[in-house]
Amino acid sequence: MRRSPLLALTALPLSLALLAACGSEPEPAASETSASSTPAEEEGHDHGAEEDATEVGAAKARVAVSYDGGVQVLDAATFEVLADIPFEGFTRLNPLGDGRHMMVSATGGFHVIDAGAWSQPHGDHSHYYTAEPHDTEVVYDAETPGHVVNHGGRTTLFDDGTGHVVSFDTEHVAHDAVAEGEAREYTTPAAHHGVAVERTDGTVVVTEGTEEGRTGIRILDAENTEIAANDQCPNTHGETVAADETVVIGCSDGVLLVKGDEITKVASPDAYGRIGNQWGTEESPIVVGDYKSNPDAEIDLTTRISLIDTTTATLRLVELPGGTSYWYRSIGRGENGEGVVLGTDGQLHLIDTVAGTVTMSTPVIDPWEVQEDWQAPQPQVFTLDGTAYITEPATNEIHAVDIETGEVYASGTLTVQPNELTGVPGEVTE
Numbered sequence: 064m065r066r067s068p069l070l071a072l073t074a075l076p077l078s079l080a081l082l083a084a085c086g087s088e089p090e091p092a093a094s095e096t097s098a099s100s101t102p103a104e105e106e107g108h109d110h111g112a113e114e115d116a117t118e119v120g121a122a123k124a125r126v127a128v129s130y131d132g133g134v135q136v137l138d139a140a141t142f143e144v145l146a147d148i149p150f151e152g153f154t155r156l157n158p159l160g161d162g163r164h165m166m167v168s169a170t171g172g173f174h175v176i177d178a179g180a181w182s183q184p185h186g187d188h189s190h191y192y193t194a195e196p197h198d199t200e201v202v203y204d205a206e207t208p209g210h211v212v213n214h215g216g217r218t219t220l221f222d223d224g225t226g227h228v229v230s231f232d233t234e235h236v237a238h239d240a241v242a243e244g245e246a247r248e249y250t251t252p253a254a255h256h257g258v259a260v261e262r263t264d265g266t267v268v269v270t271e272g273t274e275e276g277r278t279g280i281r282i283l284d285a286e287n288t289e290i291a292a293n294d295q296c297p298n299t300h301g302e303t304v305a306a307d308e309t310v311v312i313g314c315s316d317g318v319l320l321v322k323g324d325e326i327t328k329v330a331s332p333d334a335y336g337r338i339g340n341q342w343g344t345e346e347s348p349i350v351v352g353d354y355k356s357n358p359d360a361e362i363d364l365t366t367r368i369s370l371i372d373t374t375t376a377t378l379r380l381v382e383l384p385g386g387t388s389y390w391y392r393s394i395g396r397g398e399n400g401e402g403v404v405l406g407t408d409g410q411l412h413l414i415d416t417v418a419g420t421v422t423m424s425t426p427v428i429d430p431w432e433v434q435e436d437w438q439a440p441q442p443q444v445f446t447l448d449g450t451a452y453i454t455e456p457a458t459n460e461i462h463a464v465d466i467e468t469g470e471v472y473a474s475g476t477l478t479v480q481p482n483e484l485t486g487v488p489g490e491v492t493e
Contacts, residue, residue, distance in 0.1 A: 116192040122490035123193050125178040126445065126452050127165055128461070129154045130479035134167060136178055136196035139447070139486060142461055142475030145179060146196035153438050156485040160213035160233040164199075165485055168208035173220055175201040175237055180489030191490065201239045203229060210258040214304050217261045226251035228269060230261040249287045258302045260310055266290070268310045268321050270299045280312055280319060280326065293319055293326040303343035303350055309373040311350045313338040318352070320373055329371060329378050331356075338369050340391040347400040348374040349416040353391045362435050364388040368404060370416055381419055383412055390433045392483075395446035397466040403451050405444050407431055411451060411464055425469035427462055428455040443484040454481040 124139035133149040134156065155168035163181040167174040179196035182189040206224025213219075219230040228249045231240035240246040251257060255272035262268065265285035270277050271292070277299035282291040296314035303311050310321040315337040317330040331338065331354075338352040352369040366388050367380040383389070387406030395403040401422075402414030409430045413423040434441055440456035451464040459480050463473040 113192070113194065116194045119191050119193055122182060122191050122488055123180040124447060124486060124489045125180050125196065126447070126461070126484065126486035127156055127176070127178065128454060128477065128479070128481035129156050129167070129483040130440075130481060132479075134176065135477070135479060136165075136176070137461075137475075139450075139452070139463075140473075142473070142477070144478065148176065148196075148198050150174070154483065155208075156483040157211035158213070158485045158487055159211075159218060159236055160216065161236065162488045162490050164236055165487060166211050166218075166236075168205075168211070171202055172205040172222075173203040173208050173211065175199045175203075177237065178487045178489070180487065182490035184491055189490065193489075199237050201237055203239070203241060209256060210302075212258065212260045212302060214260055215263040215308075219259050219261050219267070221257050221259050222254075223256045224254060226254040226257065228259045228267070230259070230267070249283065256300070258300075258312075260302050260304065262308055262310070268302070268312070270312070272299060280321070282321065282324060282326070291324045291326055293328070295319075295328055298337065298339070300339040301341050303341040304345060305343040305350050305373045306346060306348040307373070308345075309348070311341050311343060311352075311371060311373065313341055313352065315339075315358075317378065318350075318371055320371075320376060322373075327376050329376050331369075331378065332380065336369075338371075340394070341371070342394060342396045342402075344396055344400055347416065348372060349400070351394065351396060351402040351414070351416060353389075353394060354380060362433055364407075364433060368394070368402060368414060370402070370414075370419055379419055381414055381421065384408075384410075384421055384424055387412075388433060390437075390441060392441065392443045395444045395451060397446060397451075398449045399467075401466060403444060403446055403466060405442055405451075405453055407433060411444075411453070411469070413466065413469070423469050425464065425471070427453055427464055427471055428460075429457065431455075431457065438482075440480050440482045443481075445484045445486055447486045448488055452484060452486060454484050456480050456482070 126139045127136045136146040150169045157166040165176045179194045182191050205222035209221045209223040218233045231246040253273040257270035259269040267283045271279050279294035279296040298315035301313040312319040320327040333356045335358045337355040341352045343350040350371040354367045354369040355363040355365050357363045366386045387408040393405035404412045409428045410424045411427050415422050443454050445452045453462045459477045
């Protein structure tokens, strides 16, 4: 994993850690140089720097937290606040697939934030740059902005208020692909809380439903003509993509697997076994899902995680240690396909998705309770480059945990109460 030596210092109060860092930070691999003075003639090419950018020696990851009033972008190594961008109302944060930009679901639509760190590949090496994070003022209009899906170099947006679906090359996200005529658009027969994912062959998997409920999915070809459908997925919700481009969609009684034009239902072991949120990796055939089995509970304090094997079309459940519960924003995946779950016991639990066992549990934060209001600030997990970033709204803190070892190697105190959490690696991602 990539980890800065600075991170070990932030176990101190943040202000002290930063002071210590000023005197002890090792020399970077390459000196920071103003982009305007970068000697392009050195190799006879333009490195792709932008105005007001600074060239640095390595990728600079960023994390962002939303709060009541806006979004703060932080240096992922020091947790220094690099930008504080105001937004009205409740906001949702989504990473984008280019390693640089984030998308904020807020009033008016999907807003694009430049996290201020990126790379420019050149032959057998890359050049890395930083700049001040900012709101690009690019907004993809939506009445009720919902799910943002990144897959295969394409970004797909779903407007719950209208059923309008927009997809485009992720590299075009910061210059309004819709306005430039570079986007594909489709509107579902009825508006609903839905999701869509465009696959690399140009087909789109999209949910079917109304404001009263969702019933299943459809597969559309490149001309938006239906080529397959399934209506056996009550309360359809969420999506992820696993190995071999298998799309997994959640239901209140299992999941749907989409391979090519074939749709397969995998049933839960309980009559009501809701899997509403899924986490996949394009290297692993196994998908991690949440799992709720009490349809009458106001807060279903579930203690089990679902593992869906897309190769065998089977589903099994893993019980968390001590009967601890969790909520859907406290789950993630590690670099090696591990399942990562922050329990209400305050521990980060590591799941071997092949063996179906919990292999490690690490205390990170104080015990907490799942709130009935899903918009209320609660601990959240975001994984990036071998690290699990975890927010602790009760203390306004953020923590960094090495997923492989369980070491809590950095903590910082925020100036706001964090709600949602996301991040970018600061370099082009494959």
